[in-house]
Amino acid sequence: MNPRSSSSTLLLSLALLLVPARQASAAQSTDPTALLALHPCVVVGEKDQDKVRDYQLACTTTVARDDVRLVPSEQVLAVLDKEPKKSCAPPASKKPSECLGRLASATQAARSVLITITPGQVTRVSGLVVSAQGDVIDQKNIQLRNRGQSQDELVRTALSRLRGQLDLVPAKQPPVAEAPTPASPPPAPPPVVTVTPPPETAPEKEKQSASTALEPIPTTTQRRSPLLGQSWKTPVAYSAAGLGVVAFGVAGFLAISGDQAMRQSNTYFADGSYPVISDLDTVIGLREQASSKRTLAGISTAVGAVLVGTGVYLWLDDRPTSPKPGITAVSVGPGSVSLFGVLP
Incomplete structure (x- = not known):
């Protein structure tokens, strides 16, 4: 037996079995309608079964991240065994959306997803998300042209982009706030008793007029x-400028951290080598972390510039x-x- 084939088969089986088991404890305390039934990923046009298993492993590990909780693979396979072609992927199924709807309904999942991988010079990855009623929720296609990368890296990149665009789980409903109880009306104020002073005599009025004349x-x-300005603008200006400086500092920290994550992921490709299957999740996670931190650094820089500019404008406008x-x-x-x- 080919050692690489045996290792890939074992890793794929462990990924399909351990990912749902890792989420079993969380599933007991959350809404069961948030489950996702993952149809076995379909690889088209690849004859090497070792690579097919590698692509399926990368597909499963990419989907089973963040807040996605998968239906156990044995339940999915048990439902697919009852289908005529034992698959919902075309051309085995002429109506894949209805087949995926039956899969979600039979496994008590909110949605089911079918991901198709077509490697080649132009790698294509597509995803179809269907509700338990058979309605198409989302459908995306990603195409990447090979520009010198390895086929494995190209497939993982396409899967990661597809994972970020697909609407896999329903949006969480915010808790309904209870209506506040009406407060009891305040007690009525006591009656006001007015005392009218006696009228002043004419001599007293003349004395008061003389004393107030030309006073x-x-x-x-x-x-x-001067530091407080003439109105609320100066304190707000100081606050905005301070927050802007903090935003610049956060942007610098995120940029440095993202660059470190990207450098760390590149070490797996040093000297023309490629990461092993067990390191795929680590490399993907590092690159996604680097990308998200660079994006946040740019946003933080823009926010800091706006805050500092606003503070300077308000301060100049409110000088006493x-x-x-x-x-x-x-x-x-x-x-x-x-x-x-x-x-x-």
């Missing part, structure tokens, strides 16, 4: 610290001006009121 009333201007004092005098006389003021 200067200085205008006071509240001075604020020096107030100038003025003097106002009011004169109250019999039957008249006079206003005297000095403009600054």
Whole structure:
């Protein structure tokens, strides 16, 4: 027996058996409708059975990541044994969507997916996602032209891109918030008792008028610290600028971390060598991590620039001006009121 064939068969069997087992404990405490029935990945045009098993292993490990929980493979195969051609892939099945719907319904999964791999100079990878009612949820096709990469790397890259675009699991419904209980109305305020003072006599009014005549009333201007500005704009400007600097720092950290992850993944291809099957998940994970961190670094840089620019604009727009004092005098006389003021 070919040792490589035996090793590939063993790895594929372990991937199909251990991936659902790893998610069994999480399935007991979550909604069963979130399960996904993975049809055995179909490889078209490849005669080398060792490579076929390698591609199927890469396909299974790529799909079974993140929040995807697969139906155990023995249940999927038991359902497919009841189909006339024991497969939902064309040309064995003339209506693959109906066949995949029966597969999802029989395994009590929310959806089922069929992935087809066609390696070659132009590698094609397609995915078909169907609900338990037989309705097509999503369908995507990825094509990559070989530009010097190995066929294994090209297939893994195409599978990773397809995995990121397919709608494999239903969106989680947000919890329904309970309506707040109406608060009891506040108690009625006590009645207000007004006391009317006795009317003042004419001599007292004349004395008050004489005392307030030509009495200067200085205008006071509240001075604020130049650092606080004249309104809310200056504190917001400081906050925005500070957050912008933090965003720049986060962007630099993500860029350096992503570059380190990419360098680490390239070590598996040093001296013209290729990673073994057991390292495929590690290489794919490192490259996806590098790509996501570079994307987040770009977004963080843009956000930091916007925040710093906003802070500078608000700070310039809210610079305080020096107030100038003025003097106002009011004169109250019999039957008249006079206003005297000095403009600054």
